[in-house]
Amino acid sequence: MPGNWIAALALEALPEADVIGVSVEGRDIALYEVDGEVYASDNICTHGHARLSDGFLEGRQIECPLHQGKFDVCSGRALCAPLTEDIRTYPVKIEDGRVFIDMS
Template sequence: MNNWTDVAAEADLFEGAGIPVAPGGRNIALFSVDGEVFATDNLCTHGNASLCDGFIEGHEIECPFHQGRFDLRTGAPTCAPVTEAIKVWPVKVEGGRVFLDLA
């Protein structure tokens, strides 16, 4: 069962940058890459860093503290020192709004 929650306006997203959202108290980052929206946990699994402050390269987000990288599509670590994946959230965009499935 999908539990779609409205979390942001699509207009708030900018290509190559992340923004934090906190639906239901969760710490989630939204990213816009090539016209697609991705949602991940905002906290790096390696250190206490906000991934929305990181650097996007292709479909990877680089942690602003230790330069570890994660795939925005899967959450998988792609570069040391990170070894543990981040959670990714299903996203849909409708009517200019971004929705996440938080179930």
């Protein structure tokens, strides 16, 4: 099944065990490196207008810098109050040293 794969970042630019914000086709996206895997989600918290890439990544959890809500970066699931809405996640693939995101 073909997707709308867009190059987001050189893999070497993604910090190990951390998060970085990028713009992909005008969308604010957070890319996460967790245990050798790369994950992608919307970068804006569903609770307050804060960039998740400014938050704290611990394992699979990103903590919003505004109200300390946490999301699972692999599934997008909201894990605690004050969050009530999950974040959108995107399929990721690595090819030729670049991170691609399926934006379809």
